[in-house]
Amino acid sequence: MTYNDRIFGVLMIVLAVAYGWGATQFPEPFGGSEAVGPETFPLLLAVVLGLSSLYLIVRPDPDNAWPWSRTGVELIIALVVLVLYAMLLQPLGFIISTLLAVGTLCWRMGARPVKAYVTGGVAGVVVFLVFNFALDLSLPLGLLSFLEVS
Structure with missing residues (x-):
């Protein structure tokens, strides 16, 4: 049953979007001209999680079980x-x-x-x-x- 990976992938995409949105809510550091701010690493994690989740949805494991x-x-x-x-x-x-x-x-x-x-x-x-x-x-x-x- 390939639905398990797809359900998990959808849940992880929701988490990635929420995590990425949360990262954009950090206050801007003093000066505001830094290339790497407090949101950089969380946004990177959100992108990696989102892409990994899309992979689970598109190419689920045919032999998986909860x-x-x-x-x-x-x-x-x-x-x-x-x-x-x-x-x-x-x-x-x-x-x-x-x-x-x-x-x-x-x-x-x-x-x-x-x-x-x-x-x-x-x-x-x-x-x-x-x-x-x-x-x-x-x-x-x-x-x-x-x-x-x-």
Whole structure:
């Protein structure tokens, strides 16, 4: 049944449009003349998601089935983790939220808990440093705001 991929593709196109629209709602940075603003990366993700979704609609997998077993439960857990990640990003900050989200997802995929959360912590710190210092794009510090250098 090829309807599963097509239904999923339509849902993901709706998500891509909503995500892209949300990205355009970011306030313009001071000066407003930057080529790369806060909306650039989310818009890029929305375009990639939209194109991938169109592919699912046009060329669905002929042999697919909804994963109603353990895989389906793991997908629901991953979705809940990602929604919580988005909700906690501002109050907890990027590093702590990423540590928790990546750590939990790694653990659910079979990594030992300590290694999973160390991976999440390292990912959070490395990506934070790249965005703040290499790309000059600030990410929220949240609970770690005492580390902010003025």
